[in-house]
Amino acid sequence: MLTLTRTTSDNPDFRSLVVLLDQDLKEKDGDDHAFYAQFNKVNSIKEVIVAYKDGVAAGCGAIKPYTPTIAEVKRMFVHPDFRRQGIAKKILTALEDRAMELNYSSTVLETGMKQADAIELYKNNGYNIIPNYGQYAGVENSVCMQKQLI
Numbered sequence: 001m002l003t004l005t006r007t008t009s010d011n012p013d014f015r016s017l018v019v020l021l022d023q024d025l026k027e028k029d030g031d032d033h034a035f036y037a038q039f040n041k042v043n044s045i046k047e048v049i050v051a052y053k054d055g056v057a058a059g060c061g062a063i064k065p066y067t068p069t070i071a072e073v074k075r076m077f078v079h080p081d082f083r084r085q086g087i088a089k090k091i092l093t094a095l096e097d098r099a100m101e102l103n104y105s106s107t108v109l110e111t112g113m114k115q116a117d118a119i120e121l122y123k124n125n126g127y128n129i130i131p132n133y134g135q136y137a138g139v140e141n142s143v144c145m146q147k148q149l150i
Contacts, residue, residue: 003052009045013057021077058082061091071099073109
């Protein structure tokens with residue numbers, strides 16, 4: 001059974017999953033990892049979803065304010081043991097629902113060119129590639145995306 005729990009970045013299961021996410025990204029990003037890591041701090045994130053499969057922390061994601069009307073999706077991850085079960089889509093949908101509850105009209109996110117599965121997930125869920133925003137402007141390995149919620 002899959003359960004989605006709303007929590008904060010203080011949640012120990014979220015923090016454990018983020019450690020695994022960072023290890024995964026370090027392998028995929030190689031020398032670029034240090035650049036991206038500076039933008040992925042998890043202190044004081046108020047809107048986090050942790051997915052539990054039969055009581056085991058299986059995946060996570062978060063949103064944080066980007067502008068007053070746009071939320072940024074951060075720290076999306078599903079443990080390798082739980083992939084290909086639709087968990088990432090459920091986490092993403094829950095984050096979008098929460099963003100709408102908080103009166104955000106759209107979400108943005110950044111992922112890497114080497115994250116083919118992530119890009120596919122986002123495209124399949126209504127995200128469109130946009131020009132790289134903020135700190136990702138001009139970064140060739142970054143893929144930025146946006147979805148209108150309302």
